Amino acid sequence: MPAKERTKRLLLGLIIPILVLAVWQVAVMAHLLSENLFPPPTSILQDFYEMLVSGELTHHLGISVMRAMIGFIVGGGLGLFFGLMSGLYKRAEELVDPTVQMMRTVPLLAVTPLFILWFGFGELSKILLIAMGAFFPLYVNAFLGVRNVDSKLFDVARVLEFSRLHQLTKVVLPAAMPNILLGVRLSLSTAWLCLVVAELMGADQGIGFLIQDARSYMRTGVVFVGIIIFALVGKLTDSLVRILEARLLQWRDSYRG
Amino acid sequence: MATTALEISHLNKSFRTATTVTHVLEDIRLSLKQQEFVSIIGPSGCGKSTLLKIVAGLDADYEGVVLLNGTDVTGPSKEKGFIFQEHRLFPWATVEKNIAADLSLKDPKVRSRVDEMIELVRLQGFEKAYPKQISGGMSQRVAIARALLRNPQVLLLDEPFGALDAFTRNHMQESLLEIWRQNQTSMLLVTHDIDEAIFLSNRIVVMDAKPGRIKAIISVDLNYPRNRVGGAFQQLRTQVLSALNHKEADVVGYDI
Numbered sequence: 001m002p003a004k005e006r007t008k009r010l011l012l013g014l015i016i017p018i019l020v021l022a023v024w025q026v027a028v029m030a031h032l033l034s035e036n037l038f039p040p041p042t043s044i045l046q047d048f049y050e051m052l053v054s055g056e057l058t059h060h061l062g063i064s065v066m067r068a069m070i071g072f073i074v075g076g077g078l079g080l081f082f083g084l085m086s087g088l089y090k091r092a093e094e095l096v097d098p099t100v101q102m103m104r105t106v107p108l109l110a111v112t113p114l115f116i117l118w119f120g121f122g123e124l125s126k127i128l129l130i131a132m133g134a135f136f137p138l139y140v141n142a143f144l145g146v147r148n149v150d151s152k153l154f155d156v157a158r159v160l161e162f163s164r165l166h167q168l169t170k171v172v173l174p175a176a177m178p179n180i181l182l183g184v185r186l187s188l189s190t191a192w193l194c195l196v197v198a199e200l201m202g203a204d205q206g207i208g209f210l211i212q213d214a215r216s217y218m219r220t221g222v223v224f225v226g227i228i229i230f231a232l233v234g235k236l237t238d239s240l241v242r243i244l245e246a247r248l249l250q251w252r253d254s255y256r257g
Numbered sequence: 258m259a260t261t262a263l264e265i266s267h268l269n270k271s272f273r274t275a276t277t278v279t280h281v282l283e284d285i286r287l288s289l290k291q292q293e294f295v296s297i298i299g300p301s302g303c304g305k306s307t308l309l310k311i312v313a314g315l316d317a318d319y320e321g322v323v324l325l326n327g328t329d330v331t332g333p334s335k336e337k338g339f340i341f342q343e344h345r346l347f348p349w350a351t352v353e354k355n356i357a358a359d360l361s362l363k364d365p366k367v368r369s370r371v372d373e374m375i376e377l378v379r380l381q382g383f384e385k386a387y388p389k390q391i392s393g394g395m396s397q398r399v400a401i402a403r404a405l406l407r408n409p410q411v412l413l414l415d416e417p418f419g420a421l422d423a424f425t426r427n428h429m430q431e432s433l434l435e436i437w438r439q440n441q442t443s444m445l446l447v448t449h450d451i452d453e454a455i456f457l458s459n460r461i462v463v464m465d466a467k468p469g470r471i472k473a474i475i476s477v478d479l480n481y482p483r484n485r486v487g488g489a490f491q492q493l494r495t496q497v498l499s500a501l502n503h504k505e506a507d508v509v510g511y512d513i
Contacts, residue, residue: 152341152343152345153345153347155315155341155345156341156345156347158315158332158333159313159315159333159334159335159337159338159339159404160335160358160359160403160407161333161334161335161359162358162359163359166359170347170358170359171347174347174349174350175349177349249349250387251348251349251350251387251388251389252348252389253348253389
């Protein structure tokens with residue numbers, strides 16, 4: 001895409017956010033909105049800057065990212081493993097799938113009290129909650145990916161006498177990769193969502209704690225900073241997976257809009 | 258042309274339902290000499306593709322004997338290269354990786370063999386291209402290279418150029434001849450194109466449908482490369498057509 005086209009697209013996308021911020025700023029300065037509930041964008045920016053300089057922000061962000069990552073790796077990893085197994089082996093599907101599908105319908109918020117009862121307010125209950133959220137998208141999509149492999153390519157693998165291992169690494173995994181990466185994206189965003197739930201529920205560190213703490217002291221600006229951070233990091237991880245997708249799936253020949 | 262590469266004798270295949278028995282293939286007897294090019298031609302439903310799948314080891318439900326170099330065919334193997342109607346390349350792999358398939362290009366022996374094959378099918382410059390970036394004819398050439406890399410005893414081709422346009426098809430037939438001349442692999446080609454069969458083969462097997470059986474085997478004693486518009490070619494065309502249209506299977510005698 002030429003540079004000119006790209007800047008044009010960027011500017012077009014920025015019109016609405018900038019308009020909203022400008023109206024907001026003016027409305028607060030004209031005392032149409034309460035400054036306590038809607039701190040003006042400039043003051044939020046100042047809070048953001050102060051927290052960044054004091055190191056408060058990076059400390060809490062680091063804790064949150066760590067929780068989300070561990071939860072994602074544990075839950076997503078298990079989801080990928082069981083998804084592939086169920087996809088590959090009928091027996092594994094019959095064993096695992098009914099239970100997973102049943103568990104999948106349970107709302108996560110409904111099991112949080114149970115997790116707190118069992119594992120307390122510590123790190124374990126938070127990470128388990130995140131892991132549980134991250135498990136299902138990867139499970140479902142890995143399973144789907146394996147089942148979508150073109151059986152004609154299996155004939156080729158038979159004629160060329162691929163070993164079991166090569167059938168997996170050279171046929172099944174590459175063919176299932178689009179679905180697996182979609183699963184990774186959905187899992188990451190679910191992990192991030194569960195992190196917020198886990199941290200708002202009770203924590204003494206992390207971005208969620210920051211928001212909760214600021215709320216009790218009526219520091220609305222800090223609440224906004226926390227929300228913005230959640231949004232930014234969420235978008236960032238999503239972009240990272242999309243870059244990975246573009247690299248790994250450049251062979252795909254599909255409609256790009 | 259000396260020894261026999263492939264020997265099919267008394268091959269029968271039938272589908273059974275509760276009330277009917279359909280003979281798909283009836284008493285097929287056919288042998289293929291080493292370095293020979295044989296085409297099988299016949300109306301759709303004559304079981305020619307089924308016959309090829311049996312030889313490939315992809316279909317094990319038959320009676321009779323299929324011997325490749327004197328040993329029973331028990332399942333698919335690299336010994337019997339198979340070219341499908343569609344190219345069936347791995348869309349996520351580049352041309353060179355498709356040809357190497359389960360072998361590693363980091364192995365210098367594989368690397369040089371792959372380069373050799375790419376030269377044979379004339380795809381230099383496209384080593385790093387993905388299947389979506391190359392034409393149907395080129396894709397089919399990659400599939401042929403993938404099969405030939407494994408030094409098959411026989412290359413089985415199941416209407417490999419059926420999906421290509423007329424110009425590309427002619428061109429592919431010429432490249433296949435060239436590949437055959439250089440590589441000297443025995444070829445067994447299933448086709449519905451009479452000209453293709455005459456242009457390429459030493460012998461043409463004409464099959465009949467319901468039940469699928471061999472009606473005639475016609476030798477093509479023309480020098481390569483053959484002139485598609487020549488009188489001898491025209492004569493053979495008439496001969497194949499009349500064999501195809503003949504109602505009585507036993508009128509045109511044949512021996513194997």
